Amino acid sequence: MLILPFALLISVTWSFEGGSAGRVEPVGEGHVRIGAQGQKDQDGRNRQANWYSFRVDGARPGQPVTIDLVDLPGEYNYQPNRGAVNAETPAVWSEDGRSWRHVEDFTYDAGEPKMTLRITPRGRRFWVAHTPPYTNRHLEGLWKDARRAFRRTEIGRSVEGRPLWLWTTGTGAKTIWLMFRQHSWETGSSWVGEGAVRELLRNAALRSAYTWKILPMADPDGVARGGVRFNRHGFDLNRNWDVNGVAKMPEITAQRQAILAAGGGALFLSLHNTETAEYLEGPPVTEPAVRELAGRFYEALVARTSFAPTRPLSFAGPVAAGRMTVIHGLTRERAWPAFLMEQRISRQPKYGRRPLVEDRLRFGGELVKVMSEVLQ
Ligand SMILES: [Zn+2]
Structure with missing residues (x-):
């Protein structure tokens, strides 16, 4: 009987929509070191390295693969940090590229810093990402269902020429706006968006009570290439709402025009993800x-949804030129009241675990019901 040694045949691939990794170095058999590619802004600052999404092939079924994730440090609002990938935010992995769970066997070394994942697949192939991916392809899949109750309008094109969509449904006099994926890594917000759309498809009463306008994908280029935070030219699409840079950020221009053309709304919400804050x-x-509406909105979210805030209701403060968020920008245009929600990807007390796709979908349904209730 001839016993062949297992060759070191692990390969790492990210040449698919939303895929991203940096340098890849074999360490030993079944052990590979993978850098986060990270992304900097238009001035080469504010590096953020919290998106990675890749596929591993050539694993030995039933044998652990060790992955060291490195190149994590960055900057946020010009302050250096050790990186958003840390002990609170282990990767998710999937054996079919569709259903995702968190890697349970991991360690975080704050010194380097480095996150080490140990994954034991049943087959030869598996996928790893920071959070469960949600790409333009997922959104097109949702549209196939949504189009029976929504219409979509192309409000402009991204830097790379991808259509920027506005989805509209409902017949009510008041308009409620939802905006998603100003930052391409924040896939959890898109799963919330899918949950919101599916609730609106199910719930004719919500559609007759309000007009719902959804900007489902603010940065389709970033989502396509596995970007982190900035558009193709390095601009943060949730800053710069006071900058007139049509060529460099057509995404903001298109969204602002669409919102103003509709006369603003009764309630506007842009959804985001962070590591540990909500x-x-x-x-x-x-x-x-407006303050009274904000208070009611916040209290209803806390009481009737899985929103689990880490701080009390707050209001946006003054910002430097070129740093206006969408809520600053819409306030300046009087197309408000506009809100921003951050939801954590780390362990969340109402779930008792790190949020999964099913939690995001359910929250999306809860969210649209609460938004309609607070306007009644
Ligand atoms: Zn964000």
Whole structure:
């Protein structure tokens, strides 16, 4: 009987939509070191390295593969950090590229810093990502269902020429806006968006009570190439709402025009993800009616959804030129009240675990019901 040695045949691939990795170095049999590619802004600052999405082939079924994730440090709002990938945020993995769970066997070395994942696949192939991927392909899949109740309008094109869509449904006099994926790594927000759309498809009462306008994919280029935070030219699409840079950020221009053309709305919400913070931020205005609406919105989210804030309701403060978020920008245009929600990817007390796709989908349904209730 001839026993052949197992060759070191692990390969790492990210040449698919949303895929991203940096340098790949074999360490030993079944052990590979993979850098996060990271992304910097238009000035070469604010490097953020919290998106990776790759496939591993050539694993030995039933044998562990060790992956060291490195090249994690970065900057946020010009402050250096050790990176958003840390002990609170282990990777997710999948054996079919569709259903995702967290890697349970991992260690984080804050010194380098480095996250080491140990994954034992049943087959020869598996996928690894920071959070469960949601790409333009997922959105097209959702559209196949959504089109029976929504219409979609192309409001512009991204830097790379991808269509920027506005999805609309409902017949109510008041308009509620939802915006997703200003930052391409924040896939959890898109799963919430899918949950919101599916609830609106199910729930005719919500559609007759309001007009719903959804900007489902603010940075389709970034999502396609596995970007982190900035558009093709390095601009943060949730800053720069006070900058007139049509050529460099056609995404912001298209969204602003679409919102203003519709006369703003009764309630606007842009959804985001962070590593460990969860909160609702209201517009930078002091009108009592807006403050009162914000308070009711926040209390309803806490009471009737799985939103689990890590801080009280807050309102956006003043910002330097070129740093306006969408809620600052819409407030300036008086197309408010505009809100921003951050949801964590780390362990969340209402779930008792790190959020999974099913949690995001359910929250999306809860969210649209609460938004309609607070306007009644
Ligand atoms: Zn964001």
